[in-house]
Structures are given as C-alpha cells and as structure tokens.
Amino acid sequence: QVQLQESGPGLVKPSETLSLTCTVSGGSISSGSYYWSWIRQPPGKGLEWIAYIYYSGSANYNPSLKSRVTMSVDTSKNQFSLKLTSVAAADTAVYYCVRGPHGYGDPFDIWGQGTMVTVSS
Amino acid sequence: DIQMTQSPSSLSASVGDRVTITCRASQNINNCLNWYQQKPGKAPNLLIFAASSLQSGVPSRFSGSGSGTDFTLTISSLQPGDFATYYCQQSCSSPRTFGPGTKVD
Numbered sequence: 001q002v003q004l005q006e007s008g009p010g011l012v013k014p015s016e017t018l019s020l021t022c023t024v025s026g027g028s029i030s031s032g033s034y035y036w037s038w039i040r041q042p043p044g045k046g047l048e049w050i051a052y053i054y055y056s057g058s059a060n061y062n063p064s065l066k067s068r069v070t071m072s073v074d075t076s077k078n079q080f081s082l083k084l085t086s087v088a089a090a091d092t093a094v095y096y097c098v099r100g101p102h103g104y105g106d107p108f109d110i111w112g113q114g115t116m117v118t119v120s121s
Numbered sequence: 122d123i124q125m126t127q128s129p130s131s132l133s134a135s136v137g138d139r140v141t142i143t144c145r146a147s148q149n150i151n152n153c154l155n156w157y158q159q160k161p162g163k164a165p166n167l168l169i170f171a172a173s174s175l176q177s178g179v180p181s182r183f184s185g186s187g188s189g190t191d192f193t194l195t196i197s198s199l200q201p202g203d204f205a206t207y208y209c210q211q212s213c214s215s216p217r218t219f220g221p222g223t224k225v226d
Contacts (some may be wrong), residue, residue: 037194047165047208049217062216063167105212106172107155111164 002027004097004112010119012091018084018117022097023106024047030055030075034102038071038082040093048093053080069082087119123147123211125220132225140196142223144209149189152211156185156194159222160205168207169194198226 008020022036027081029036037052053059061069065084073080084091094116100108124147134140144154151171157165167176168183172192182197196203209220 013146046221047219049219054181060215064216101212101217105151105153107170107210107212108157108165108217109167109170109176111166114164 002099002110004099004110006095006097006112006115007111008095008115008117011114011120012087014088014119015086018082018087018091018119020082020095020097020115020117021079022081022112023101025075025078028075029073029078029080029081034099035060036080037072037098037100037108039098039108039111040091040098041096042093045093050082050084053108089119092119095116122216123150123214123218125209125211125218126222127207127209127223128144129223130221131223133168134199134225136199136201137166138199140199140225142194142207142209142225144187144192144194146190146211150211152188153211153213154185154187154192155210156183157208157210158203159208165208167178169224196225 003025005023012018035052038050051061051071059071066083070083094114096114097112098108099110126145128143154172156169157166173185184195186193206222206224208222
C-alpha cells in the first residue's frame, strides 16, 4: 500500500526558501504510472494545488506560484521535493504531498498526513 | 483558471438525513470532477472520481452525479463519521482547482 510522508522545517523566516521532501513507500515513483503533487491548505481555508511532477522530472506548476516554485524528483531515494522561494505570511499552511494525477482527468488519490509550515520571524 | 463554487457553504444535518451538496464549474469540465472528504486535522480523502465513480473502500451511501458544469454529491443516510468538510475538484484543466468546501455539522 502506497504511503507518503512529508518532512521539512516547520518554521521558515519571511523572504527565505521553504523546502519540503516527500518520501514514498510501498510503491516506486519511477514506475511511471503517476504524477506526484504538492497541495497546500492555509489554516481554516481551502485547498490549493501547487504543482506536480513526473518521475522523468517534467513538472507543471500553478501559474499563481510558478515564479517561486520548483519541484524535483530523486528516484534513487523514491522522493520528490518542493522549494518555494521568497516566502511570506500568506504561505503559512499545511503542505500535503499527494499521489496523482494518474492521467488526464484523474484525481489525487493518496495523500500524506500533511506538514504545517509557519512563516514567521 | 476554472473556478469552482459549492453550495451550501455549510449545512446542519442529523444522523439518517439525506444530504446533497452542489458543485458548479465556471466552464464545461465534462465528467472531470472529484469529491473529497476532510475531517479536522486530517488530510482529504478521495470519495468520488470522474463525477460518479465510487473510490474503492468508500461506503455506497456516497454517490455523485452530474456532467458539464453542474455536479452533486449525495449522502443517502448520514452517519456519525460523515460530519466533515467536503470539497469538489476539477481535473480537466491546469491549474487543478478546488471548490471552497461545504461543512456538514
């Protein structure tokens, strides 16, 4: 059974870079069957898709964040990562790593437990 | 971007009630519509994909319908574990977007 686990600092200073890693267990990122995503949720608010990446490294970003976001994948470690630069208080959120989509029209079907990241000096 | 709206934003219901939540897309998304359930402090859980297909392991009291721009999630008989927030999400177009959520309490 595929499981995802986020890791990274829980506190980031304004203007600095937020870096998170997702470790996938129970399945291989490089199987090529899925894209792998990051989704975030500010406290008390709704869900925002950030980006997804394929095992080949091909990524697709939300235009609202594209200038600040980079995703990468490390197939040897079965991990994928998120970097968000120049963070501000508005980037405070729970960050989820998620499996999906599988293809066009497909959902996000397996979610990590989420990690809370607070932007504060 | 495709904008997703949901109604109502919240509703009060009792165990055994039939509950219906509506989701509307700002443009035609065919059947590229998914529903998630989120409980406090937990990650969302996929309930319905492709507008009407039940995710494995999800109770059959959950059902989805609709196509194009208008969609519905129905809980046929609300159970104690169903008190949660429900989100719709379109998967036809990038960026993928979510509705604002409907809280069932």
